[in-house]
Amino acid sequence: MSSWGDERRRNQAAEAEQRRLDQAAADERKLKLRAAEDERRRSNKTADKTEARAAAQQKRRDKRERRRERAQAWTKNTRPGVVYQRGTLALVAASALASLPAQIAHFAGISLMLLTVPFALEGAAWVMAAGVAYADEKRLPGWVRWLLRALCMSAAGYAAWINYGYGMETGPAVGFGLAAVTLLGPVFFEVRQWVTTLTLDAAEKKRSTEAKARAKHDKQRRSHHKDVVKLAERLVSAAPYGTLAREAAFVAAWQILYGSETPGMTPAMHAQQLTARQSLATAMDAANGSPISARARLLQRLHPAPSALPQGAVKPQVVTDLPPASERPAEDRLKGSRRQPPPHRRSKGDGLPFHPLAKTQAADTARKVTAVNGHH
Secondary structure, three states: OOHHHHHHHHHHHHHHHHHHHHHHHHHHEEEEEHHHHHHHHHHHHHHHOOOOOOOOOHHHHHHHHHHHHHHHHHHHHOOOOHHHHHHHHHHHHHHHHHHHHHHHHHHHHHHHHHHOOOHHEEEHHHHHHHHHHHHOOOOOOHHHHHHHHHHHHHHHHHHHHHHHHHOOOOOHHHHHHHHHHHHHHHHHHHHHHHHHHHHHHHHHHHHHHHHHHHHHHHHHHHOHHHHHHHHHHHHHHHHHOOOOOHHHHHHHHHHHHHOOOOOOOHHHHHHHHHHHHHHHHHHHHHHOOOOOHHHHHHHHHHOOOOOOOOOOOOOOOOOOOOOOOOOOOHHHHOOOOOOOOOOOOOOOOOOOOOOHHHHHHHHHHHHHHHHHHOOO
């Protein structure tokens, strides 16, 4: 029987072992938590690096896109036509700003009630110039354009005369300069409008040329193929509106009347084409000494010409009508044969039968020739 001291020592040893196990379990949990934390931090760092790399790539793409858009805008805004139009408008604005002060000073010196006259003169000149542009756009009669031009130059000329008189009080250079600046604006605007009109006229002329060529083609088609055109118009009228184009209707009408999917080809023309091809193949075969056409190559392959006679006694495919060679001397043969040669007799198997491919080709050729000649 164990004493109380032994029992106590065993209890203390068990408690110490339990504390050791608990400490080991706690250390293991700490290690796992630390490892998980390290893994999380590494994952976060990797994710942050990936996000930073993606953000940097997107930033570079945005920068390239903005650079490309600026290049496109620069190319678009520096085209010769754009520079010419905007430059003309800038010169027009500079001309108006340069001509107004002298007119304002001139009319204000006469009376303050005339202070609005310079703005009316400049406004009249530029409104008439805009009217010329509008008349060109709407294709109005020529006399309307010239009337607007005359009104524009009248207002600009009167303003230039006023500026010339006001500038001559200072010096001739000032007078001529103010007059020239006043007239240059409307003149530059008119030249710009003239160039624009010529450009539009060239495009309109091109469209007119195409329209004339199309009208001429339609007229020739109606003259050469009346029946086909009539049937095509009936097909277009029978179909729902806008669903059948005229060209498609003409092709369908041609196929209905002539049976050919190629407009312009008739049965007679197809027959002529077939005859020409056969004549060409025959001529090329004769010129080259060997078959070129597919039919000739097929026949040569099925029935090749013998290059040399085989050795030994071979039964000929066809019995000849000539007498057999005589073994008598030459002087006896000159006297003539003593007996007549046997008559020609055909035997079974002395001819080579045709290949099935050759029979099929011959039947197809016969059918085409029959169709071309108008038989069914």
